[in-house]
Amino acid sequence: MGKDVIVACDFSSAGETLAFLDKLGAEAPFVKIGMELFYAEGPEIVRTLKSRGCRVFLDLKLHDIPNTVKKAMAVLSRSGADIVNVHAAGTQAMMEAALEGLTRPDGSRPLLIAVTQLTSTDEETMHRELLISGAMEDTVLHYARNARLSGLDGVVCSPLEAEKVHKVCGKSFLTVTPGVRFAEGDKGDQKRVTTPAEAKALGSDYIVVGRPITAAADPAAAYGRCLREFVD
Numbered sequence: 001m002g003k004d005v006i007v008a009c010d011f012s013s014a015g016e017t018l019a020f021l022d023k024l025g026a027e028a029p030f031v032k033i034g035m036e037l038f039y040a041e042g043p044e045i046v047r048t049l050k051s052r053g054c055r056v057f058l059d060l061k062l063h064d065i066p067n068t069v070k071k072a073m074a075v076l077s078r079s080g081a082d083i084v085n086v087h088a089a090g091t092q093a094m095m096e097a098a099l100e101g102l103t104r105p106d107g108s109r110p111l112l113i114a115v116t117q118l119t120s121t122d123e124e125t126m127h128r129e130l131l132i133s134g135a136m137e138d139t140v141l142h143y144a145r146n147a148r149l150s151g152l153d154g155v156v157c158s159p160l161e162a163e164k165v166h167k168v169c170g171k172s173f174l175t176v177t178p179g180v181r182f183a184e185g186d187k188g189d190q191k192r193v194t195t196p197a198e199a200k201a202l203g204s205d206y207i208v209v210g211r212p213i214t215a216a217a218d219p220a221a222a223y224g225r226c227l228r229e230f231v232d
């Protein structure tokens with residue numbers, strides 16, 4: 001696994017997703033399947049995209065009691081996904097159970113990462129609604145540390161936090177970062193954003209990009225621009 005752009009396929013059907021991937025024109029992009037597409041199509045969509053050669057980040061953000069998450073992860077482990085995730089807020093016991101459920105009899109498993117704080121949450125909302133005091137960065141770093149202590153492979157965070165996460169958790173601890181917008185782009189519901197070039201400068205391992213590519217007039221050009229800014 002190296003630096004790459006993960007395209008968030010936030011679509012409601014396999015047909016729409018495959019039509020979009022044809023427009024993208026890339027051989028086998030790294031794609032993210034979220035709740036909408038997975039709930040619509042089930043595990044078959046993972047197999048379909050894997051059969052096209054794509055690597056798949058299955059972004060279902062599990063958050064439940066440890067036993068339930070462990071059993072769900074055992075099922076997801078058989079899906080063929082390359083990366084799956086949980087909410088770090090589910091506690092270390094839950095993350096450890098997730099890892100256990102994910103590990104196959106031969107010891108292999110998909111990568112497991114934890115969401116720290118959603119990139120659509122800003123510090124003021126975190127204080128007021130979630131009653132988490134302190135700075136956003138401290139919360140993200142605390143959750144990242146919990147994820148590392150639980151044996152996970154990395155976290156989902158904003159590119160703005162990637163550098164600090166690496167400092168605290170080590171260079172090989174993955175930072176997968178949504179909240180990416182082109183300099184002139186619309187932020188939508190995202191709050192803690194950077195451009196692909198800034199994410200690269202901050203040391204993010206993977207950027208997750210949805211609407212700047214999927215809603216672009218020319219998705220292939222937008223994807224190419226992300227690769228040029230982030231990877232090249």
Ligand code: C5P
Nearest residue numbers: 008034117118119156178208209210211
């Ligand atoms: O369209 P946009 O680029 O905002 O898409 C970002 C994607 O990353 C969405 O699919 C969203 O669910 C996901 N995501 C996020 N923030 C997180 C975790 C996942 O935006 N912390």
